[in-house]
Amino acid sequence: MQSNTLKEFNTIVKDSSRVDVLFGFCYPSTYRAGMTGLALHIFYAVLNSREDTSCERYFRYDTLSPALSVESRRPLKDNHIVGFSLTYEEDIINLLQMLELGNIPILVDERTENDPIVVVGGPVITANPEPFVDFVDAFVLGEGDLIVHDIVDVVASASSRKDALSRLAELNGVYIPAIPKSRVGRNVIVNLDSLEYPISQIVPDVPDGSPLEPVFGKSFLLEVTRGCGHSCRFCLIGHVCRPRRTRSLSKLKELIDMGTEVTPVRKVSMIGSSLGDLDGLEELVCWSVNKGLDVSVPSLRADSVSEPLLRCLVKSGQRTLTLAPETGSSKLRESIGKGLQDSEIEEAIDIAVRSGYNSLKLYFIIGLPGETDDDVKASADMIVRLARSSGLKVTASINPFIPKAQTRWEREPQPPIDELRRRLKMVEKEVKGMAKVTIETLDPRNARIQAALSIGDRSLGKVIRAAAFYGGYGGWRRAEKETGISFLSVANDAERLQMELPWSFLRK
Ligand code: SF4
Numbered sequence: 349m350q351s352n353t354l355k356e357f358n359t360i361v362k363d364s365s366r367v368d369v370l371f372g373f374c375y376p377s378t379y380r381a382g383m384t385g386l387a388l389h390i391f392y393a394v395l396n397s398r399e400d401t402s403c404e405r406y407f408r409y410d411t412l413s414p415a416l417s418v419e420s421r422r423p424l425k426d427n428h429i430v431g432f433s434l435t436y437e438e439d440i441i442n443l444l445q446m447l448e449l450g451n452i453p454i455l456v457d458e459r460t461e462n463d464p465i466v467v468v469g470g471p472v473i474t475a476n477p478e479p480f481v482d483f484v485d486a487f488v489l490g491e492g493d494l495i496v497h498d499i500v501d502v503v504a505s506a507s508s509r510k511d512a513l514s515r516l517a518e519l520n521g522v523y524i525p526a527i528p529k530s531r532v533g534r535n536v537i538v539n540l541d542s543l544e545y546p547i548s549q550i551v552p553d554v555p556d557g558s559p560l561e562p563v564f565g566k567s568f569l570l571e572v573t574r575g576c577g578h579s580c581r582f583c584l585i586g587h588v589c590r591p592r593r594t595r596s597l598s599k600l601k602e603l604i605d606m607g608t609e610v611t612p613v614r615k616v617s618m619i620g621s622s623l624g625d626l627d628g629l630e631e632l633v634c635w636s637v638n639k640g641l642d643v644s645v646p647s648l649r650a651d652s653v654s655e656p657l658l659r660c661l662v663k664s665g666q667r668t669l670t671l672a673p674e675t676g677s678s679k680l681r682e683s684i685g686k687g688l689q690d691s692e693i694e695e696a697i698d699i700a701v702r703s704g705y706n707s708l709k710l711y712f713i714i715g716l717p718g719e720t721d722d723d724v725k726a727s728a729d730m731i732v733r734l735a736r737s738s739g740l741k742v743t744a745s746i747n748p749f750i751p752k753a754q755t756r757w758e759r760e761p762q763p764p765i766d767e768l769r770r771r772l773k774m775v776e777k778e779v780k781g782m783a784k785v786t787i788e789t790l791d792p793r794n795a796r797i798q799a800a801l802s803i804g805d806r807s808l809g810k811v812i813r814a815a816a817f818y819g820g821y822g823g824w825r826r827a828e829k830e831t832g833i834s835f836l837s838v839a840n841d842a843e844r845l846q847m848e849l850p851w852s853f854l855r856k
Contacts, residue, residue: 354379354411354418354560355553357612360392361419362402364426368504371395371403372417372427372464376434376442379410383552384562386569386619387433387470390493393546401500406450408442410560415450424450428503430464434472437801438794440480443468444816447483454813455482456526461509465516467499472802474534474588476753478850479801481525482809485513489854490521490534491574493543523854525806532854536591540574541599548610564617564644568607572600572632573620578649580674580685581756582713585621588754594620597628604636615642624652634660647672647711650688650696658703669700672711676730677723680716685756690730697738707741708734714771715749717760724771728778735785745788746775748795751839752802753851762799762839768792793821799839805850811835 364370373391375382382388388405395403404417406424415424424430430452432443444454447466453459456466468480469488477487488495498519506512517527521535537543549568554560576585577592595603604616616636623629623645629652636643637660645661647670658669673693675681681688697708712727727746735742748768751760763771772789779785800808814827815835828835838844 356418357551357553358548358610359419359550360396360403362396364402364420364422367402368400369398369402369429369500370422370427371401371500372406372422372424372430373403374406374424374430374432374443374446376408376432376439376446377436379407379552379560380562381435382407382433383550383560384564385433385435386571387435387492389546389549389569391431391433391496392550393548394493394496394544395500397544398497398500400504406446408439408446413449414446425452425464427464429499430466432466432468432470434468434470434480437472437798440483440801440812441816441819444483444813448816454816456485457482459485459509463509465503465509465512471584471588475584475755476802476804476851476854477523477525478806479804479808479812481806482813485524485526486516487523487525488521488535489523489532491537492521492535494535494537495519495521534588534854537574537593540571540593540595545571545603547603547606549607551611551613565615566613567615567617567642567644568604568611568613569619570600570603570607570616571595571619572623572626572629576621577625578622578685578687579756582684582716582749582752584752584755587752587756589621592622592625594626597632600632601635604639604641608641614640615644617644619646621646622649622652624648624657630654630657630660633657633664637661637664642666646670647709648696650693653696653699655699655703658699658705662704667705668707668709669697669705670709670711671696673727673730674711674713675716675719675723676712676726676728677719680719680723680726683718684716693730694734694737697734697740701738701740705740707743708738710734710742710744712744712746712775713749714746714775715763715768717749717757719749719771721771721774724774725778728775731775731779731785732782735779735782739784741784741786743786743788744775744779746772747790748772748792750795750799750802751845753849754854758803758849759845761842761845762796764840765792765796768795791821796836796839797821797824800835802839803845803849804835804838807833808835808838 404419517524575589575592579586643664
């Protein structure tokens with residue numbers, strides 16, 4: 349799809365000739381996905397709040413061109429800094445394609461004084477930047493909004509590309525592969541209340557249900573918490589975004605008031621992991637609903653669900669309860685570190701039924717370390733049991749285990765693709781014929797690619813580069829053959845996983 353007449357509210361267009369720094373904020377996937385993420389709104393607002401900087405957006409898909417900004421069709425290459433937010437490992441392919449289409453050399457070694465500095469951040473990068481070192485001038489580890497002004501200041505005052513990079517390397521949380529340093533810290537904001545927040549957010553002027561509409565609909569994104577107080581063994585966020593921090597209730601209310609004043613929406617999408625742990629979530633949701641706002645909250649932990657909270661959410665239009673049991677086996681759930689009992693999950697669903705919910709979304713993982721066929725069967729049984737007892741429509745999203753760097757299961761191999769398929773089929777067979785149950789799965793081949801990119805090392809650069817121009821799983825196999833680099837076996841090479849890990853230097 350190509351949109352050259354995209355209308356939006358709250359965009360900022362500055363005269364490029366009157367600012368010192370041109371920043372291209374790039375989202376290496378669809379417009380819809382990029383606009384759903386908070387990072388885009390934060391960096392757009394923070395960068396454009398500077399008189400000396402103009403930040404414009406670029407998306408891989410759905411706009412006129414990935415190489416021209418949405419705001420003013422500014423060529424990607426004209427920017428001084430090109431900043432990518434990498435949320436999903438596989439988007440590295442789109443990132444390389446955007447550079448290529450933007451006429452920016454893909455390889456760091458081939459960039460010259462005339463090329464922008466390519467900066468990449470996000471949780472995936474914070475966990476393990478190593479597979480991507482061939483393509484990125486500067487990685488930002490941890491929370492980039494804490495140092496974005498420093499980065500711009502350095503680039504604005506640098507005498508050359510080399511000077512900019514060597515000064516960027518001195519900043520905490522910036523990793524320049526070409527300039528090794530003994531320790532690379534990550535930035536963590538202590539007090540969320542004190543942080544600049546994007547009050548005036550960009551909203552596309554598209555009809556409801558349009559493919560360009562953000563995932564939560566047209567809404568004001570409200571970041572309630574960062575990080576998570578739990579640390580389930582497989583979870584990236586639970587490990588690299590620690591500790592859990594939260595905004596005060598008074599600040600959150602103030603942001604909602606100010607945000608819905610200048611962002612033309614009547615809906616608030618609350619963002620944060622394990623949001624139900626927030627003291628006062630019920631008060632915040634009900635307060636918003638009583639002001640006539642619609643509210644959406646992400647997945648809740650079953651032990652944090654309460655009837656008054658769900659009743660307010662139903663009033664605000666939310667009718668699907670999202671929970672993540674991860675597995676139907678309580679023994680395995682214990683070993684994950686999830687710490688939820690079957691009875692707590694069942695109780696949460698009873699509350700949802702009483703409160704007027706009409707559907708459930710449940711997240712499961714198959715292929716977890718130590719998983720047996722009985723555990724897989726327990727997940728299928730749980731889906732059947734909950735669908736029958738609740739009478740609600742159930743969508744069960746079942747995804748293969750993906751080992752992630754810097755989690756407690758970073759050394760655990762992923763089961764082979766055929767084995768993952770067999771386990772998925774076991775679940776599908778058990779729920780077959782249940783009209784109210786839908787199963788969604790991630791193709792184990794994609795899980796294999798994600799896993800390799802999560803825990804791989806810098807030798808993968810060549811294969812990533814080749815795959816960027818072929819596409820699909822077949823493209824990765826072709827790239828593997830051409831380069832002679834075993835890519836697809838990275839995640840279940842148990843021996844390799846016992847060696848020193850590529851990201852171990854980040855922990856020193
Ligand atoms: S799975 Fe959820 S509760 Fe567990 S660490 Fe991750 S975000 Fe937190």
